[in-house]
Amino acid sequence: MTYDALAGREGDVLAVVSQSGPTVSFFDAASHRLLDVLEVLAEPHELCLDPARRLLWCTHSYHGGYYHANNGRRSEITLIDPDERRIVDVIDLAPEHAPHGLALDSTRDLLYVSVEGAQDRPGGVVVVDLATRKPIGRIDTGGQGAALVRHQPGRQRRLCQQQGGAVRVGGGPAHRHDDGQGGGARQRGTGRLR
Template identity: 35%
Template sequence: MTSTTYTAGTLLVSSSTAKNLDFFDLRSGRKLGTITDLLAEPHEIAYDAGRRRAYIAHTYRHGVYDQDVPKSHEITVVNVDDRAVESVIDIAPYHAPHDVEYDPELDLIITGVENLAGRRGVVLINATTHEIEAGIATDARNCHWLALVPGRKVYVTHKEAPIISVIDLVGRRLEGSIEVPGGAEEIDAAPEGDFVYAVTPRMPVEVDLASGHFFRPEPQPGDPVPRIVKIDVETNAVIDEIQFGNHQMGIRAGCDGRVYASSMNNRVRPGPEADLSALPRTDGVLNILDATDMSLVGTVTVDALPMTIRVSPDNATAWVASLATGRVAVVDVAGRRRIADLDNNAGGSYGGTHGMVLVP
């Protein structure tokens, strides 16, 4: 990767399949170091600026969502300056934490867990003692993605469940829910704390891990229209939306009303005679939105199976993780072009690159 003028700092990138954590210099793209042999499977990452610590959620021992696979129950604490694992928080009897956030105002590590033995919902962890302070149950069985409004609320999507749950972090209660027919994928809060953006409905998919392909079924009459909805934090009401011709997956709200969404752009599964291992992957897409009027202002082609997105505070650069290739696409937002790639776990049929966090 060539030198450029990114914001100074470090990008942390994890692969769920390689069980690693890479540290990349944001200015040069140079890999500064790697933590290997993390617990399976590292997913999302949160950053605690005061302690200079990263928190990594581990969801499964192997496999993907909605499979009958062993569930993980840990959050790894990483010292970002030493580039080393400092400790592991065991959240049992809660299992399968997918997303994780850190609330600096309440000093809480927050994660959402799947239903196991009747326990489900959002788990609040004391960031000093690493003890579980509360478990707040949701009506939906699985909690998948989180959007944090620090000191106030966390919004939760549940994949197939047709609601977004709203958790009051101060009162430690389920505040309410927002209807999203067909369920929802990732959700994120604007840095200003006034709006939340959610991808809906859940992306229909048939996963073939052996070949590294995610296939989509043929659309059916009556299927919910793929949308990104804009939610007012004060009222919990959907106040605007943008519709798409294809399903979106990941989302990131940047500063000043800019929103970024990833589309896997999956193909329909071919007939049984097809050699899936030789089948070319379909490129993914990064969509760039102006949230003031929920309009599409640009698109950039990225690697197959894009999911997690991170963006610099000035909206100049976006980073898009590819589950398929194990790479991170570096995108010049103003130029609407992909300018470089970062190798996290390139090679193989399924790279698993997933969690990312920016460390100033």
């Protein structure tokens, strides 16, 4: 039995960040044809779609470089209209910095944004109200690295903290993580838009 991975994908659009671009590219998910390229702030990192509002959230972690080899941390998240492929807003999370992962809680109308720590506070997760686009809270994760956020409606939120080659899940014991590069794996964010 064969499975056609492209069946039923007509009209679907895939958004992909390019850290070196700095761009968000939009592709036809069935034909893989490039539809459009949107220039954004330097170092786009992750994408998260808010399907109810038809808005795409994009974190920007650094002015240049990555993790421990960067030339300054950013504090912005860009809000993109994926249908018109234009920037709607730029939200500044300062004094928080280096936003990484994103998770949407559509039940509570919240966005969870992982951020790196600083000398005066540990890494954590900033809670953003989707209606106002304003930060309304913070969850400390205890380490300096950025947390990965996972949320499933009706289930407990999971926070993962990477620090010094170890990954802590939900405050549990550390699990070794090695990407062969001496740190966390560099990921490109993608978001299926439809």
